[in-house]
Amino acid sequence: MNALQRHWPRIAITLLPVLLALAHATGLWQLSTLERLDHLIYDMRLRATMPRTLDTRVVIVDVDDASLARQGQWPWARDAMARLTTELLVRQQVAVLGFDVMFLEPDRSSGLQRLRQIASGPLRNMTGLAAEIERLAPALDHDITFAAALHNRRVALGYYFTRTPVPSAKGQLPSAPLLPPDTFPKGASYATAWSGFGASLPMLAEAAPVAGFLNTLIGETGDGVIRSVPLIARYDGEHANAGYYESLALAVYRLANGSPPVRPLLAPGGAMQRLDSLALGRLRIPVDQNASMQVPFRGPGGADGGSFRYVAAADVVEGRLAPGELKDKIVLMGATAPGLQDLRATPVGAAFPGVEVHANIVSGLLDQRLLAVPDYAPGYEVLTVLVAGFVLAFGLSLLSAPRAVLLGAGTAAVLIGVNTWLYIGHSLVLPLASALVMTALAFALNMSWGYFVESRARRGLVRLFGTYVPPQLVDEMLVRPGSYSMRAESKEMTVLFCDMRDFTRLSEQMAPAELQAFLNTVFSRLTNVISAHRGTVDKYMGDCVMAFWGAPIDTPDHAALAVRAALDMADAVRDINRIHRAGGRPEISVGIGINSGVMSVGDMGSAARRSYTVVGDAVNLASRLEGLSAHYGVEIVASGTTRDLAPDCCTWQELDSVLVKGRAQAVAVFTPLTTEAAIAAQRTGQLQRWTQVLSAYRRQDWATGRNLLAPLLAADAKKVLYQLYAQRLASMALRPQDPGWDGATRFETK
Incomplete structure (x- = not known):
């Protein structure tokens, strides 16, 4: 609990990015930067996991620059389109032909309209001219020729939806929508809604009743990049039957697979259910709130992209392909010539052919390689932010700096790893940016707070107490750094003196440098023991070390800690002696005196030199008791006060009742026994x-x-x-x- 109390400001500052990320995840405060970062992560991961292989089932007939040079500017005459259609469906025997081009205006290339104007104008008096022109009209009307080529063929035309203040309609939609307008429950939007359209001429629409819209939702992403395409859209205008219509890619796929019915599946929920997927027989296509599916791109676009075979439209019109070369292929006709402006920005290319977007959807449906944005994506985002946020808030605050760095890096790695595993293993597109940014900000704020705030407080305490107090006590003092000062105060404490016996004799046997190294070794061992038992080293006096317990941090069990430290110090000296015996060096012995009582502790000394120390009669008594250890032949002598405060920390043996110099009252003195000695004494x-x-x-x-x-x-x-x-x-x-x-x-x- 002390650690949490000490670090609660640091924990709180670390939770600020968590709150920010939660506001974004719950929709309270949408951050466009995080949305763009999520798109960037999605794009990078998509590019890294694309198959980058050729799909031989789908072919693109391309109106490229070479085709325009040979056949003339676009749009081509409808008799050329009729030849192209007949070539593909009859001579090449393709499975399905889909047009990613539109036929909104009547064909004027044959001159039929001009002949009629002449017959009714300057040559209106020429007998039989008008009748002859009308007799030849079916042969001269290229729209009729094109319609005849489409009739009863496996063809899907393209059209587009519009949404304007004054709805307009041009051409003709399919005679019946894919789904009736009452397919979904009222009160919620299940697809994009449109009020106008631009479609093929009625003659052509009736000849090829299967058609699909070409709309994409570029504006939904905010960056103009096509990542998803709607599969169905709602038409609410007055110029055609209201209902839900299918996209060109879906229409082509259905046409190639026997035109299975489409069954929408709603996600389980309350009154406001969400469209979860579209079922085509056993195929289940996951869609988002706009009834859009993520485009499963195969690789880079274009004729050199390697995902689909591109055939120049001019080669088809001119019959340059071998008979049956495209047999049973799904063919999409579109344009990649820059002047025709059918190039789109996608995650895999800034100038991606629009027709290839549809080709990728068809290919993904054939492979069932489908990505899903599940309805629980916001909940997943909230959960990851909460879990990672609390792990970081508490972990970063309580761990050391190196471990905190590992925790921050590990948290980010886990977030990325889990998200990537769900993407690759389960085709789930889930948000990641908010959790990653939260992790980075939480780490930065936490480390900054630790460095600029807690480190400053630590440095202040270290300046005051660092030479006296063990590091673990300084950490505890950071709970309330303002509560500790060098000001003198009186309190009950325990003080210990440890003196090396026969030091004069020992110093005579050793060179000064050797003696200094020896003392450093001994005092380092003894100081480590004192620090391990939460003691404060007061000073070193020649061959003596002085320590106390109970300040600067209040320690209720100060007497027991001092006694245990004394026992361990005696053990440490025995360990040193074993090493000295092995090395042929002289052995040492120590005498330790311990006393508990009220004493004054604080900053004491002169203006020139001050130190944090303890003074008082209880301190003097401890010093006297240390001198009695040799008299009684024991290593440790403790006062009765210390023994009364720590009766259960060890087994005690009373030594005597003494009157030391300077005191008028006798003091009972005891020695604590080691565990082995206590067991033997009790047994006998x-x-x-x-x-x-x-x-x-x-x-x-x-x-x-x-x-x-x-x-x-x-x-x-x-x-x-x-x-x-x-x-x-x-x-x-x-x-x-x-x-x-x-x-x-x-x-x-x-």
């Missing part, structure tokens, strides 16, 4: 017997005390404590009992 009953020895000693029952001590001496004759009390008991037995004796031992030296 030494502690219980030792308590009885002290009790007899304080009653001045010298004989009982000596009898109780004898087994302890026999078990451990080298134990200094037992030898000390054996001497005391023997000496006291020679003296008369003192009625005023309190059992305390008086020490007159420090």
Whole structure:
């Protein structure tokens, strides 16, 4: 909980990009930059996953520059279009022919209209001229010729829808819509709606009743790039039957596959259901809210793109292809000549032939290589933003900088990986930009806050406490950096003194440089132990180190931490001695004194030199206790106050009741036992017997005390404590009992 409290401002600042991304994902605040980035990601991924192979089933008859040079400017005469149609459907035996061109105006290339004007004008008096012209009219009317070539053939014409304030209609739509106007529930839009159209001449429309619209939705993306094409669209005008009509690509595909009926499938939901897909038999085509499908581009466009075979329209008209060369192919006729302005911007090319857009849709339907923008895409976006946002907010704030960098990079990698897996493995087009941008912004803000705000607070605390306080305590102090200062205050704490014994003798045996390196090694080990137990190093005094617990951070268990640190310091010294024995160097020993009590802590000293330290009678007592360790033959001497504050941190053995120099009140002193010593003492009953020895000693029952001590001496004759009390008991037995004796031992030296 402390870590969260310390970092809550950093967590909060990291969540700001999350809120921004959520506003975009939920539609509260649409950000065009994120939409463009999503389009860019989609385009890059589409280009990276395109098959880039030739689809031999679909052929494009191209009105290119060479065809215009040979057949003349566009539009060509309808008798040429009739020859092209007959060539493809009869001599070449193609499966389906779709026209990505429109025939809105009557053909005037034959001169029939001009002959009629002459017959009714300057030559109106010429007998039989008008009748002869009308007799020849069917042969001279190229529209009739073209209509005859279309009649009862597998042909799909093209047309376009319009939406203007004053609806206009030109030509004729198919006699019946693909779906009736009441196909969908009322109250929602299931496809784009149009009020006007431009279609083929009625004569041609009736000859080839299958037709499809050519509209794309360039404006929907905002960048003029065609990524999706509507498969059905709603016509609500007055010049044809209202209802839902099909696109040219869908019409061509259906015509090539036996014209299966189209069945719309709505996504499960409430009253406002959404169109999920269009079913053609077993084929299910996913569509978006405009009844559009994502164009499954095969590769780069054009004759050199390698996705489809291109055949010059002039070659077809002139019969240059071998008979049956295009047998059973699906053929789309369109124009790539730049002057005819049928080049489109797509994700795979800025000048992509419009006819090839339809060819890619037909190819994708044949392969069932269909991309879907599911209705749960907004929910997916919200979920990814929330999960990634909270992972980053808490993870970046709580981890170290290197791990935070790994977390940020890992989060972005997971987002990209999952999104790409859904795209490649399940053909799902899902948003990614908002989560990625949120990740980048969250990382930048979090790291900036950590560097400019928390690091500044850390540097301030380090300046005050860095030389005294272990790093983990500085981290805790960052929870409330303003609560800590060097100002002196009185509080209950525990202080420890650790002094190296026989240092003078040791220094005489070592060179100064060697002695310095040795002290650095010892003090580094001891300081690490103190820091591990949350202690604050006060100072080093020659061969002595002083530390305290309970400041600058309040530590309720300061006494227990100090005792455990003392035990580990003694273990560390034993480890050092093992290394010294192996290397032939002298061994060392230490004496440790511990006391708890009220003392003053803060910034103390002179104007020239100050330090964060503790002072007071409790500190002086700890220093005196450290000097008693050698007297009692133990490494650690602790006051009764420390023992009372930490009774359960270890097993205690009472040493004595002492009066040290400068104090008028006796103090009980104890030593903490290591785990091994405590187990052995408990098993043999030494502690219980030792308590009885002290009790007899304080009653001045010298004989009982000596009898109780004898087994302890026999078990451990080298134990200094037992030898000390054996001497005391023997000496006291020679003296008369003192009625005023309190059992305390008086020490007159420090």
